[in-house]
Amino acid sequence: MWQFDPNQYEAKEGFSIIPVGDHRVRINDVISKKSKNTGNDMFEIVLDVSGHGSKLWYYLVLDPSDPKKTNQRIGTFFDSFGITDYNMANYPRWKGKVGAVRVVHEEYNGDQQAKVRFCLNRKNQDKLPPAKFASAETATATNFAPIVDEDDALPFN
Structure with missing residues (x-):
C-alpha cells in the first residue's frame, strides 16, 4: 500500500476563470444526448480555450x-468552426475544429463561472490572435460547472 508523504505535497492554485471576451476555441469532444430541461436532442460540446x-x-x-431559431444557431456554430x-x-x-466564442461571467451556485454566450462567425474572428492550446495532459482539470445557455441570451432573438 502507498505511504503518503505530506512533505512531498505542495498545494497548487486551481485554474483561473477564463476572462470575459472573445476567445479562440477547439472542439475537444462532442456528446449526443437529451436535454434534461426539454427532452430535446442536443449536443454537449467540450471546448479547449486558447x-x-x-x-x-x-x-x-x-x-x-x-x-x-435552431437552424440559425446551428448555422452560426457551423460558420464559427468552419464545418x-x-x-x-x-x-x-x-472534434479538432477551431472556432471562436464570446465568454461572459455569470453567478452559478454562488461562484462566478465562465459561460459561452454565443459563437463568433468567421469574419469576426480575424482580429483574434492565433490559437495556442494547452497540451492534452494539462487541459484535463477544470473548475467550471457546465451551464446551459438560456434561449433569451442568444444574440439573434
Whole structure:
C-alpha cells in the first residue's frame, strides 16, 4: 500500500476563470444526448480555450418547436468552426475544429463561472490572435460547472 508523504505535497492554485471576451476555441469532444430541461436532442460540446488550461461547455439544443431559431444557431456554430458537412449525424468529425466564442461571467451556485454566450462567425474572428492550446495532459482539470445557455441570451432573438 502507498505511504503518503505530506512533505512531498505542495498545494497548487486551481485554474483561473477564463476572462470575459472573445476567445479562440477547439472542439475537444462532442456528446449526443437529451436535454434534461426539454427532452430535446442536443449536443454537449467540450471546448479547449486558447491560452488557458480550462475548458468550456457549449450546448447545441435541437428545438423542433422553433426550427428557425435552431437552424440559425446551428448555422452560426457551423460558420464559427468552419464545418461544411451539414449532416448532423457526422458530429464526431467536429472534434479538432477551431472556432471562436464570446465568454461572459455569470453567478452559478454562488461562484462566478465562465459561460459561452454565443459563437463568433468567421469574419469576426480575424482580429483574434492565433490559437495556442494547452497540451492534452494539462487541459484535463477544470473548475467550471457546465451551464446551459438560456434561449433569451442568444444574440439573434
